[in-house]
Amino acid sequence: VLRFMGRLDIPVYCGAETPLVCDYVSAQDTHGEDGLGESRIPAVQETAWHTGAVDFILHTLRTTPDLTIVAIGPLTNLAWALRKDKSAFQNLNRLVSMGGNYKSYGNCSPVAEYNYWCDPDAANEVFQNLGSPIHMIGLDVTRQIVLTPNILEYMHILNPQVAEFVRKITRFYFDFHWKQEGIIGCVINDPLAVAYMVNPDFCHGFDAYTAIETAGLCKGQSVVDAKNFWNRKPNSHVLTQTDPIAFMTMFLSRICGKEPDQIQKVLPQIMVGGRES
Template identity: 60%
Template sequence: MNDRQKVIIDCDPGIDDSLALMLALTSPELEVVGITTVSGNVPSDMGAKNALKILNHLDRLDIPVYQGASLPLKRDYVDAMDTHGKDGLGESYLPEVSGVPIHDNAIEFINQTLADNPNLTIIALGPLTNIALAHQAQPDVWNNCTRFVSMGGNFKSFGNCSPVAEYNYWCDPDAANYVYQHLPVKIEMIGLDVTRKIVLTPNILELIHQVNPEQADFIRKITRFYFDFHWKYEKVIGCVINDPLAVAYTIFPELCTGFDSHAEIETKGISIGQSVVDEMNFWHKPVNSHILTEVNNLRFMQIFLQRTCSINSELLEKILPQLISEE
């Protein structure tokens, strides 16, 4: 009996998206049936090529890649290549993958996969444009979506592209709000409140290097730009890796805790993209989301390093508490 979760990963690779793909494809609990890309960190066509580069690194070019929406629903598109580099992978300029097709029908793929699979999980790591378009096209098939995990938004944490907004929802706020108001399943919001606690540090990279130098070289290559960005703008020694937490939480929901709420995403004005979470139920509207607020960052890093870098659990239990604060 196959009890693996069938998942689609909708993403915008992107440095941390790439690390999330690495975690997903080294996790036996997940069966990744396809990767769809959306314009966010990078344009969707570049994201699709980057997804192939990561699949090639993992020797998993059997996973199909589908290019999706190139523009947000209404607002002008603003990429995040200042954060992820001109190639989206930290200006590592990994070689292009040839001989493997990139399909151009992400919306159709999402809906057909939902129609064919009554227990499908979707992990959305970028703006929610593809998801909104897919639901608008065939809302009925979305009853087969049993879990929807979104890396995006923020509750009490400050924004990362405006004082109040997280980038994925800010990039396409109309799509984000549509998804929150229309999906028949609760959105599990992995926002900045929890992802900001997931930091890849130089010491952790050194640990990887000591055990798995080849993987350490690859991760260093794609994250060096990200390290520099975080130091320049946030004075963080290391880099926040948002997206892998969404994958880890999908497999191990106990990693994060939070609460159910109604939430809406602001679509205009100076607070565009803000996640407005009605924790106190002022609006008396139906619950449409599960807002994650706390994370076991030590346990996350154990999972991430054990799976993506083949570091044994005994060593991690001994070394990681020296490198990571659980505060």
């Protein structure tokens, strides 16, 4: 992806290879063996891979005031960083975490979202110990953001090269959604988390105390105390509503390099259930 975008100057740091406690289970059934939908795009050789993601996180926290972290995978590296030096997180403004679910069903079990299910112990440690707001971009909002064949066809008009790259890396993901959820298209979870970091008006929700179940039948479930039964101080901001038209306008504008005004006029015509922002 970095090579395609011409940004091989961005360093990549390798983190934990396994969850804190449980065995690692990959998402190859969702994203393919290569993580890019069996697109078989050649691996990058032109950039150096750095070790020590945990040390990088801690160094950045110590040297960057008012930092926002966007986590789009399991929270293992953050849990290790907290164990190593919790004081470094004093500079953290907020954590935006793509993970969890409130009222929406799970995507790897009846009740759990994959990122928290993959390493529930890490997720729970971060929720209990971070000390800064965790903005949970869960399946309740990401399931409202669907990349459909209509949108992909429109992308071919906006930027054929980008559209073809996206088509290659989502083809396997499209098939998964049809077989698993009966959706024509695919939910694009991670871009919404990044967009929310840039503009928090994209999503709305409420503050609540959240815990992550670490084992058993409900492993990985994010238990949101929306009614304050436990009388605990909120440790999360749970997002439940988003504006698909506003998000997709920004998303397509950024990746296709086009003005948002043009895109915003077209999207309501091709997005099922879309509304003007």
